[in-house]
Amino acid sequence: MKIIKNTVMLIALALAAPISAETSDSSNTAPATVEEIASGICAGCHNADGNSVIPMNPSLAGQHAEYITKQLIDFKATESAPPKRNSPVMSSMVAALSAEDMKKLGEYYAKQKATPSQAIADEDVIKMGKILYHGGNLESGVPACASCHGPNGSGIPPHYPRLAGQHAEYTLTQLNLFNAGDRANDNGVMLKVLTRMSAQEKRAVSAYIATMR
Ligand code: HEC
Ligand code: HEC
Numbered sequence: 001m002k003i004i005k006n007t008v009m010l011i012a013l014a015l016a017a018p019i020s021a022e023t024s025d026s027s028n029t030a031p032a033t034v035e036e037i038a039s040g041i042c043a044g045c046h047n048a049d050g051n052s053v054i055p056m057n058p059s060l061a062g063q064h065a066e067y068i069t070k071q072l073i074d075f076k077a078t079e080s081a082p083p084k085r086n087s088p089v090m091s092s093m094v095a096a097l098s099a100e101d102m103k104k105l106g107e108y109y110a111k112q113k114a115t116p117s118q119a120i121a122d123e124d125v126i127k128m129g130k131i132l133y134h135g136g137n138l139e140s141g142v143p144a145c146a147s148c149h150g151p152n153g154s155g156i157p158p159h160y161p162r163l164a165g166q167h168a169e170y171t172l173t174q175l176n177l178f179n180a181g182d183r184a185n186d187n188g189v190m191l192k193v194l195t196r197m198s199a200q201e202k203r204a205v206s207a208y209i210a211t212m213r
Contacts, residue, residue: 034101034104034105034107034108035108037097037101037105038050038105038108038109041093042060042093042105045057045089046058046059046060046109047059049061049112049113049115050062050063050109050112050114051112051114051115051116052167054167055167055168055169055170056167056169056170056173057167057170058166058167058170059114059116059165059166059167060109060112061109061112061113061114061115062109062110062112062113062114062162063109063110063155063161063162064106064110064155064157064158064161064162065103065106065107065109065110065157066106066157066158067106067155067157067158067159067161067162068105068106068109068110069102069103069105069106070158071085071185072090072094072097072102072105072106073099073102074185075087075090075091075093075094076091076094076095076097077091077095084184084185085183085185086182086183114164114165116164116165116166116210116212116213119168119207119210119211121168121207121210121211125203125204125207125208126204126207126208126211128200128201128204128208129201129203129204129205129206129207129208129209130208132144132145132201132204132205132208133145133146133153133205133208133209134146134151137196137197137201140196140197141196142193142196142197142201143193145163145193145205145209148160148189149161149162149163152164152212152213153165153209153212163209163212164209164212164213165209165210165211165212165213166209166210167210168203168206168207168209168210169206171205171206171209171210172202172203172206175190175194175197175202175205175206176202178190178191178193178194179191179194179195179197179202
């Protein structure tokens with residue numbers, strides 16, 4: 001009985017060998033679940049619950065599912081076209097994800113509770129950002145951010161992302177990328193908003209957004 005069992009196991013091992021050599025994990029042949037992808041790949045930079053502790057990496061917790069899925073699609077290069085949103089780091093992260101994975105990752109992070117990190121900036125700077133966010137700048141013609149991203153920064157799904165509590169560093173980087181035309185996966189909407197904004201206003205509004213709850 002024991003000999004037969006051992007022989008069966010040996011045959012099974014021999015058959016499995018070429019596969020395990022390729023995947024390096026022969027015990028798990030089922031496709032990865034969204035939780036496995038999130039904890040195994042994304043957590044290193046966005047944290048397990050999507051509340052990133054690294055200011056350059058965006059928090060994803062509480063972001064609209066549709067917006068997250070759209071960004072993941074935009075980061076991915078296709079056979080015929082380069083990615084619509086350029087980020088070498090994220091493009092390599094999404095290369096192996098299926099359309100279904102990207103949809104489920106959006107739903108996964110949208111469900112996580114946002115715990116925004118404590119923002120640090122001068123009161124004056126935050127106050128300037130607050131005025132700009134809610135009222136824009138009538139003199140220079142900057143529209144109010146609130147008109148598209150909502151008075152409390154919660155965004156309007158599916159097209160207008162949530163901004164509230166996002167790291168100031170990440171937000172400022174995105175504003176500069178939009179302004180330079182290096183991020184244009186929004187049909188140029190944000191470029192129009194930013195062309196009349198000063199560097200000081202961009203910093204101030206980013207600092208204010210980090211304080212929004
Ligand atoms: C090595 C670090 C790293 C890993 C791992 C990583 N990301 Fe990112 N992610 C970033 C950085 C940096 C950005 C900002 C990219 C930019 O615009 O320059 C980003 C941006 C994003 C955005 C856009 C957010 C927004 O507000 O527009 C989404 C969505 C995202 N990542 C999801 C994921 C998912 C899902 C995974 C796992 C499959 C993942 N990331 C793994 C570093 C990482
Ligand atoms: C006319 C509508 C509109 C207005 C006004 C507007 N935005 Fe946006 N914004 C958008 C859209 C649409 C996107 C999503 C782009 C995409 O799908 O990738 C966006 C994206 C962003 C992002 C990227 C979010 C992320 O997670 O990567 C930031 C940051 C941002 N806006 C900040 C602002 C600020 C600050 C203001 C005010 C100065 C502002 N927006 C005014 C429409 C608007």
